[in-house]
Amino acid sequence: MINPYKKNAKLVLSNGIVFPGFFFGASGTAIGEIVFNTGMTGYQEVITDPSYYGQILTFTYPEIGNTGINFEDSESNINVKGIIVRNFSSNSSNWRSKKNFNEWLVEKNIIGLYGIDTRALVKILRSNGSMNGVLTSEDRTLESCLKIINETPKMEGLNLSKVVSIKQQYLWQNHTETDFDVRKIYSEKPNTLKVVAIDFGIKKSILNRFVSHGCEILVLPAQSSLNDVLSNKPDGIFFSNGPGDPSSVTEGIDLARSLIEYGEIPMFGICLGHQIFGLALGGSTYKLPFGHRGLNHPCGKNSQIEITSQNHGFAIDPNSLSKDIVKITHYNLNDNTVAGLEVNNKPIFSVQYHPEAGPGPHDSDYLFKKFVSLMLERC
Known part of the structure; x- marks a missing residue:
């Protein structure tokens, strides 16, 4: 009407x-x-x-x-x-x-x-x-x-994550109220896994899905230091989604680089977090003509396909990544842009899409379980 x-x-x-x-x-x-x-x-x-x-x-x-x-x-x-x-x-x-x-x-x-x-x-x-x-x-x-x-700057070069990120850390313990809540899977686990999440513009549903997978989330500001993260003794570290040009998020890139070099703690990145990982691994990013924003983007590799929810305007240049350091695990099957990566011989991975989103299919929710499994192996 x-x-x-x-x-x-x-x-x-x-x-x-x-x-x-x-x-x-x-x-x-x-x-x-x-x-x-x-x-x-x-x-x-x-x-x-x-x-x-x-x-x-x-x-x-x-x-x-x-x-x-x-x-x-x-x-x-x-x-x-x-x-x-x-x-x-x-x-x-x-x-x-x-x-x-x-x-x-x-x-x-x-x-x-x-x-x-x-x-x-x-x-x-x-x-x-x-x-x-x-x-x-x-x-x-x-x-x-x-x-x-x-008189208004274009999106290229804008670090908007520092605008939307929190100023003070907080603890998140709410979970997803859905029929695919998986907390029972981890009910026999003696202790709750502690995840430190770096907030570049984090979505509530991401936090909820972590809790549903048996995690307790301590959310830190985007400009947190290596000591800020490690002093909390996390079982895992998460780099969130967020707005703006990923190449401008210099503090986040430096933090990711240091944590990747440290290499002992499982790490997971989504969207902007994924792009920050790519930059920290020596890659480069570029602006897409009109971005990927919708609920039905097919992603995968080797005949394994997921229908995904996406919202981003930048992508990682696949030719900028060293095969000796990183493996591309997923491509966007609409235009073959990089949609997922793993660091070789380290418990670190990321995806360009949003596995917490359930616009119909829950194809990508397994990524939270993968992250939890990496943490449990090291507890």
């Missing part, structure tokens, strides 16, 4: 193309990188994924908001700057819904644009690559919008 109170708004792209429409949610002006997500469900999780920080998100699914907002599915207190949809629903119809979608967007100060041809917008992004844009409900001229865009 489209909001009957239509108030003009528009999207201006850096190439000068304008998409006039109507706004919902918060009013005002948002500037950010325009990206798109192809998922058909899970808009609350997507909007609150810290990896989208600094971006304005286009949903390719034509109607968003019909299931409202609940109190369980938000991944963090970090939000996208704005959202773009074909239609949005002002009515909520779901047994878990506790809040109207539009009211929630106002509370979160997220600007929404609807009534535009999102297919045409996505075709532009696929042809020309993700680009900065202005989403505004204010009476701004094209020239003023382009001036704002020209």
Whole structure:
């Protein structure tokens, strides 16, 4: 159902193309990188994924908001700057819904644009690559919008993890409330495994899955030192997802390099954490034209395929990795980008996708069990 109170708004792209429409949610002006997500469900999780920080998100699914907002599915207190949809629903119809979608967007100060041809917008992004844009409900001229865009830095070179990361460490002990909760598998284990997680923009569901696999998580800030990590005597170390350009996260790369050289503690990285591992191992990263953001990306190698959830705009250059040091374990089967790696002869691995996400299939949840197994072997 489209909001009957239509108030003009528009999207201006850096190439000068304008998409006039109507706004919902918060009013005002948002500037950010325009990206798109192809998922058909899970808009609350997507909007609150810290990896989208600094971006304005286009949903390719034509109607968003019909299931409202609940109190369980938000991944963090970090939000996208704005959202773009074909239609949005002002009515909520779901047994878990506790809040109207539009009211929630106002509370979160997220600007929404609807009534535009999102297919045409996505075709532009696929042809020309993700680009900065202005989403505004204010009476701004094209020239003023382009001036704002020209004064805004591009995503390359931005270390956004230091913005979204926590300032003080905390302990996480909640678990996933699902029918694939596996805590019983580890019920005979005498002690809970202690994992130190480096927060570059971590998702709540990742923490929950660790606890469901028998772990206790101590979350540390992105700029933690080697001593900060080792002084907690972890059984395992996790490098989280997060926003921005991985090559700019110099403290995280240095920390990963030191821990990899130390090499005695199992390590696991997801998304940005995966890219940081690649850089710490001597590799390089590059920006993808329009990124991978959706719920059905096939990944694998040697006829073993997983259907995965992804959200990233950068990738590791496979030619920059030394085969003597690292093994590529997974490729994205849509474009053959690196989707997983292992360090040779060390209990260290990472994936570009999100194994904690269950958009339907739970193909990748075994990676948590793999990490737990590596820790148990050394306890």
